[in-house]
Amino acid sequence: MARFALDDDSVVVVIGSGAGGGTLANELCQQGIKVVLLEAGKRYTLDDFVNDEWEMFFKLSWLDKRIATGSWRIARDFPNLPAWICKTVGGTTVHWAGASLRFQPHEFRTKSVYGDIEGANLLDWPLDYDELAPYYAKAERKMGTTRTEDRPGLPGNNNFKVFYHGARRLGYKVVHTGRMSINSRPYDGRPACQQIGFCFQGCKIGAKWSTLYTEIPKAEATGRLDLRTEVQALRIEHDRSGRVTGVVYADAEGQQHFQRARAVCVACNAIETPRLLLNSASNMFPDGLANGSGQVGRNYMRHTTGSVYAVFPQPVRMYRGTTMAGIVTDESRHDPRRGFVGGYELETISLGVPFLAAFLEPGAWGRAYTRKLEQYTHMAGLWIVGEDMPQETNRITLHPEEKDRFGMPIPVVNFDDHPNDIAMREHAYRAGRALYEAAGAVEVYEVPPYPSTHNLGTCRMSVRPEDGVVDRYGRAHEIPNLFISDGSQFTTGGAENPTLTIVALAIRQAEHMVRLMSRGEL
Amino acid sequence: MPKYILDRRRFLRRTGQAVLGLTLGGQVAFFDPDRSWAIVLETLDQAAARALLAMTRTLFPHPALGDEYYAVVVEALDAEAGQDDAVRKLLQDGVARLDRARQLAFADLSPGTRTQVLREMEDEPFFQKVRSATVFHFYNNKLVWRHFGYEGSSWEFGGYLRRGFQDLGWLPDPPPEASPAPYFG
Numbered sequence A: 001m002a003r004f005a006l007d008d009d010s011v012v013v014v015i016g017s018g019a020g021g022g023t024l025a026n027e028l029c030q031q032g033i034k035v036v037l038l039e040a041g042k043r044y045t046l047d048d049f050v051n052d053e054w055e056m057f058f059k060l061s062w063l064d065k066r067i068a069t070g071s072w073r074i075a076r077d078f079p080n081l082p083a084w085i086c087k088t089v090g091g092t093t094v095h096w097a098g099a100s101l102r103f104q105p106h107e108f109r110t111k112s113v114y115g116d117i118e119g120a121n122l123l124d125w126p127l128d129y130d131e132l133a134p135y136y137a138k139a140e141r142k143m144g145t146t147r148t149e150d151r152p153g154l155p156g157n158n159n160f161k162v163f164y165h166g167a168r169r170l171g172y173k174v175v176h177t178g179r180m181s182i183n184s185r186p187y188d189g190r191p192a193c194q195q196i197g198f199c200f201q202g203c204k205i206g207a208k209w210s211t212l213y214t215e216i217p218k219a220e221a222t223g224r225l226d227l228r229t230e231v232q233a234l235r236i237e238h239d240r241s242g243r244v245t246g247v248v249y250a251d252a253e254g255q256q257h258f259q260r261a262r263a264v265c266v267a268c269n270a271i272e273t274p275r276l277l278l279n280s281a282s283n284m285f286p287d288g289l290a291n292g293s294g295q296v297g298r299n300y301m302r303h304t305t306g307s308v309y310a311v312f313p314q315p316v317r318m319y320r321g322t323t324m325a326g327i328v329t330d331e332s333r334h335d336p337r338r339g340f341v342g343g344y345e346l347e348t349i350s351l352g353v354p355f356l357a358a359f360l361e362p363g364a365w366g367r368a369y370t371r372k373l374e375q376y377t378h379m380a381g382l383w384i385v386g387e388d389m390p391q392e393t394n395r396i397t398l399h400p401e402e403k404d405r406f407g408m409p410i411p412v413v414n415f416d417d418h419p420n421d422i423a424m425r426e427h428a429y430r431a432g433r434a435l436y437e438a439a440g441a442v443e444v445y446e447v448p449p450y451p452s453t454h455n456l457g458t459c460r461m462s463v464r465p466e467d468g469v470v471d472r473y474g475r476a477h478e479i480p481n482l483f484i485s486d487g488s489q490f491t492t493g494g495a496e497n498p499t500l501t502i503v504a505l506a507i508r509q510a511e512h513m514v515r516l517m518s519r520g521e522l
Numbered sequence B: 001m002p003k004y005i006l007d008r009r010r011f012l013r014r015t016g017q018a019v020l021g022l023t024l025g026g027q028v029a030f031f032d033p034d035r036s037w038a039i040v041l042e043t044l045d046q047a048a049a050r051a052l053l054a055m056t057r058t059l060f061p062h063p064a065l066g067d068e069y070y071a072v073v074v075e076a077l078d079a080e081a082g083q084d085d086a087v088r089k090l091l092q093d094g095v096a097r098l099d100r101a102r103q104l105a106f107a108d109l110s111p112g113t114r115t116q117v118l119r120e121m122e123d124e125p126f127f128q129k130v131r132s133a134t135v136f137h138f139y140n141n142k143l144v145w146r147h148f149g150y151e152g153s154s155w156e157f158g159g160y161l162r163r164g165f166q167d168l169g170w171l172p173d174p175p176p177e178a179s180p181a182p183y184f185g
């Protein structure tokens, strides 16, 4: 592995090694660029993974204090855990389920297609589907996404069987085991899925794509990646011309260092990314770096979610096999006759007993609740993921007093559901219930959202600098050598799980950066 | 230091009480004579442990599961109380209120009355603390998983690829377009 000097200003510093940062770092290294990759978490190997929900949660999650405010239910159920994301090499791709869906073309043009929605800060993306399509294809090939090119789908498990029959009886047309970045055949030196069933805990055999054991070792093999683990970026510095010069970070002992850079790319996931920019305020950028528009931290989206679990007269054993084992896409269309704009996907999900006890009905107790848990083997489960409306007041801010152990203000995550989000969630609960009733459910439980797993929009792309933070390549409008490389860039959220789009954008961004460098513009 | 004392002969004493305490070389052991389990209390006293045991059971009652599974939670709370004074105080004050809520010790109340007492304190930090500790420690016990039919770790058995991930027999198999055949290598 390479080691570059702190004063080497020919390196690109990428902050965060997850879907966005891990991919970007590798793409740059492959093109001959030197990269310093800063990652707050530890590096684990497959040997460190265990099939145990809480043990892996504590090993992998970002547990530094965050505060949830606003009227969303998360603020009540999980006031210090607004988001469920990772702090580890590989970021949240260690944890993720693998669902890899492309946005639909109209989802890049929501302002035009949905029109003016009161209270929603909608905007069209500065790029369209056709422009991203080739990068989607590259991302799918990179990640080995099933049901793309010649890669077959995964086999459906018991949870899928129930889901499939309910969906078909209800008349849904597109129901299958989904496009998953989980190997259905050995691919890219990684084995096929063995239906272990702990996808959220880190795939023990590496069948599921994660930057931890794909992008990062590939980048290391080029000799151009300097990965520094257990270091937290605290501030991005700039010079008098307004270009960024490097990153101040703290190592595990709390020692601060300054790494110089020709360009800085921030991929810390959509809470930490704006936190870092806001914490980098200076005389020249008093409201935070790249925040002339005031949009840094705003338009926070987390997808309209919820789950439906149902109990059947006979056993299901939903926990056997892939956690997210199938999808219904029929509801993902935009059809305002349903009482909301945008759409949602239904995807199977499963939790083990430890997580189910915590999430089935947060705060519940008593015999009525324990009776539900005792039906565990007879349960099937699905997750709702739908487009939520960007709102300016849904935002990440810095806490005025409370600081983390490095003296960095902790983030406050404020969120209110938009009426459209509520209408969509209610529709989706009804649909999930109907689906399971069609399959013969004797009881159906509507489960409130988990802490946010999809965090988006807090440094959004826009054509005009006054509407957003970055341009169509993720380059800050105000600072030519600062890039945002994660889901923070999303102008709107789409109905689809975001990671494929994050990866496609990172591939495209790397290509653009190399182009700029070859023209001497970066 | 022993965490669980499972030696029946040494500790078993039949009495009318459901749960016994015993002093052993300065430490208090807390155990159930019927089931031969015991935990060693480092910080909390027997009365507190007894009230907390009753509380965890009332919060998440599973009639088929014995007190020893709930005692795991009490043990964890005791350990936390030993490390954090604020937690110790929260628990001790909370227990005192539990035991004062009616004219009898909380553990001596009927299940219905216990539920009522707890409902009255649902919004309090003490209640929240014990509730969340129970959700975490009680349901994170591999022995408890068996009761729910949850099989736990599977990778060491090669996952479920050959062990029933598709064994649901009460519905027909979906067509191969929806669910292609598994790959066995």
Ligand SMILES: Cc1cc2nc3c(=O)[nH]c(=O)nc-3n(C[C@H](O)[C@H](O)[C@H](O)COP(=O)(O)OP(=O)(O)OC[C@H]3O[C@@H](n4cnc5c(N)ncnc54)[C@H](O)[C@@H]3O)c2cc1C
Pocket: A015, A016, A017, A018, A019, A020, A021, A038, A039, A040, A041, A062, A084, A085, A086, A087, A088, A089, A090, A091, A092, A093, A095, A096, A097, A098, A099, A100, A101, A200, A231, A232, A233, A234, A267, A268, A269, A270, A272, A273, A276, A324, A452, A453, A454, A455, A485, A486, A487, A488, A496, A497, A498, A499, A500, A502
């Ligand atoms: C349980 C679960 C299931 C999911 N399933 C799916 C799915 O099926 N499909 C899908 O598309 N998406 C899924 N997701 C979401 C997906 O994981 C994320 O969208 C994706 O990983 C986000 O990529 P990212 O690069 O923005 O951030 P991350 O992958 O979260 O990476 C950010 C990294 O930055 C590091 N970092 C943050 N701040 C700093 C700092 N100041 N200094 C240094 N390092 C820092 C973090 O430690 C982290 O490693 C799931 C998420 C969860 C939690």
Ligand code: SF4
Pocket: A182, A192, A193, A194, A195, A196, A197, A198, A199, A200, A202, A203, A204, A205, A206, A207, A208, A321, A322, A323, B159
């Ligand atoms: S089900 Fe497949 S992808 Fe998920 S953890 Fe197991 S082997 Fe990995």
